[in-house]
Amino acid sequence: MALPTVEFVIAPSTEAFRANPRDAALTEPILEIMKTCEGMIRLAHLRPLIYVAFAFSSTTFGLQHEDKTSAYCAVVWHSLGDHKALMNDSVKHMKVGEALQAILDPMAITMFHCAFNSEPYKALQAPVTEIITITLHEGESKDTLEELVEELAHAANISPPESGAVSAAWGPSTEKDDVFFLMIGWTSVEAHYTLVKAWPEVLAIIERIKAIATVEVKHVALA
Structure with missing residues (x-):
């Protein structure tokens, strides 16, 4: 499908x-x-x-x-x-x-x-959905950004259930070539921030993304 x-x-x-x-x-x-x-x-x-x-x-x-x-x-x-x-x-x-x-x-x-390049349903139906808008800086590598966003989504998807991360999916905007969206489902907003603070590998990926792109994070309850 x-x-x-x-x-x-x-x-x-x-x-x-x-x-x-x-x-x-x-x-x-x-x-x-x-x-x-x-x-x-x-x-x-x-x-x-x-x-x-x-x-x-x-x-x-x-x-x-x-x-x-x-x-x-x-x-x-x-x-x-x-x-x-x-x-x-x-x-x-x-x-x-x-x-x-x-x-x-x-x-x-x-x-x-x-x-989306993978199924988004679990992230959409989680108690809280983190919606991240990622806009590539002019002159930076789109391929590099895609690799980093994939790394971040993968990290969320392999995290243990007790972490609070439910599922992640990402993909490009259909309107703008330099914009990507990453959705991560969480059990709560607090679970998101607790996990990120305790996970230096993820913080490192986020910092690398922020070095080449503008990142905007919002949380909504979509399930």
């Missing part, structure tokens, strides 16, 4: 959503529309794999851990073309935008896609 493309949408959340991110009345209208979209990858129980996520909650819906206000939405597609088909469907796309207004500001959306 071909590996999926994951769409990420980020925008300021609404007051109603911040007050109760578990309110199904806010989220179910979006899910009902997305169920009709071709190319969505669905879970075993046929619910679309769509998460509007904010990370101090271990539920599907919450607030970003760092700022407590930003809404993250992740949608898993079979291909980028499937998402483009939705965007080209003016009626359905308008309905999605209208439904999203209950959760976030559709006029302030930042959107990006990642073509």
